[in-house]
Each structure stands twice: as C-alpha cells, then as structure tokens.
Amino acid sequence: MSDSIAFQFMTEIGIIHQLGSTVMERSLTDGLTLPQFAVLNHLVRLGHQQTPVELARAMQVTKATMSSTLSRLERKGLVSSNPDPDDGRSRRIAISAKGRKVRDRAITAVASHIADIEQEIGIKALENGLPLLRRIRILLDRQRGVD
Numbered sequence: 001m002s003d004s005i006a007f008q009f010m011t012e013i014g015i016i017h018q019l020g021s022t023v024m025e026r027s028l029t030d031g032l033t034l035p036q037f038a039v040l041n042h043l044v045r046l047g048h049q050q051t052p053v054e055l056a057r058a059m060q061v062t063k064a065t066m067s068s069t070l071s072r073l074e075r076k077g078l079v080s081s082n083p084d085p086d087d088g089r090s091r092r093i094a095i096s097a098k099g100r101k102v103r104d105r106a107i108t109a110v111a112s113h114i115a116d117i118e119q120e121i122g123i124k125a126l127e128n129g130l131p132l133l134r135r136i137r138i139l140l141d142r143q144r145g146v147d
Contacts, residue, residue, distance in 0.1 A: 024110055032102060037103065039055060039059065049092040053066075
C-alpha cells in the first residue's frame with residue numbers, strides 16, 4: 001500500500017518546515033530565537049495586538065511557554081504589554097518599533113537563502129503555489145478551531 005498523495009504532500013511540507021527552520025535559526029540576529037521571531041512575525045502579519053492566550057493558541061504552545069517567550073521579548077524591548085480594555089485580567093501584546101526592526105533584520109539575514117529559492121524555482125511558480133498553501137493552512141486552522 002502506498003501513502004496517499006495528501007500524506008506525501010504533508011510529508012514534504014514537514015521536511016521543508018524542518019529545513020527552513022534550520023536556515024532561520026542559523027540566520028537570526030539580535031539574539032533572537034526562532035519562537036521569538038515567530039511571535040514578532042505573527043504580530044506583523046496580523047497587524048494588530050493579541051492576548052497571550054491568542055498568541056499561545058496561534059503558536060500551538062502552552063500559555064506558560066508563551067508567557068516566557070513574551071517576557072524575554074518584552075525585556076528586549078521588542079514587544080509591549082498593555083492592559084486589555086475588554087478584560088482587566090488579561091493584557092494585549094503589541095510589537096514595538098524596535099521589534100519590527102529586529103524582525104526585518106532577521107528577514108534580511110535569511111534573504112540570500114530566499115533569493116536562492118526564488119532563483120531556482122521562480123517567482124511566478126512560488127506565486128502560483130501560495131493560494132494552495134493558504135487553502136491548506138486555512139483548512140488545518142479550521143480543523144483545530146482557529147480562524
């Protein structure tokens with residue numbers, strides 16, 4: 001019995017994730033870890049503040065793990081934490097101007113690897129692949145109960 005196409009596809013995505021994570025980890029600047037970069041990148045991508053619980057859910061980590069990551073980011077001045085106006089027990093996390101610059105430097109540091117991908121695969125082929133990847137992400141998010 002051979003593996004289904006969907007399973008083979010997800011296996012390739014998993015391998016790409018592992019290889020890409022290694023490239024990112026080796027390229028990160030400013031003492032940033034991959035989980036810290038992921039939070040900064042998530043905040044930039046969404047363009048709005050989130051609670052620690054929302055961030056933990058999005059990153060699929062425990063609230064305690066996210067609290068630790070956020071504490072480190074806040075000590076570095078990369079995010080700010082403000083009381084949540086809707087829930088006095090919670091707080092809202094926002095990326096700071098410094099956090100945005102550090103995130104942008106990290107992307108610049110990995111740019112040569114990304115350029116290799118663009119050169120080898122082609123920008124048009126990558127653009128054509130994005131809708132499929134987004135549909136899969138949305139489906140997987142929906143299955144775990146995240147919009």
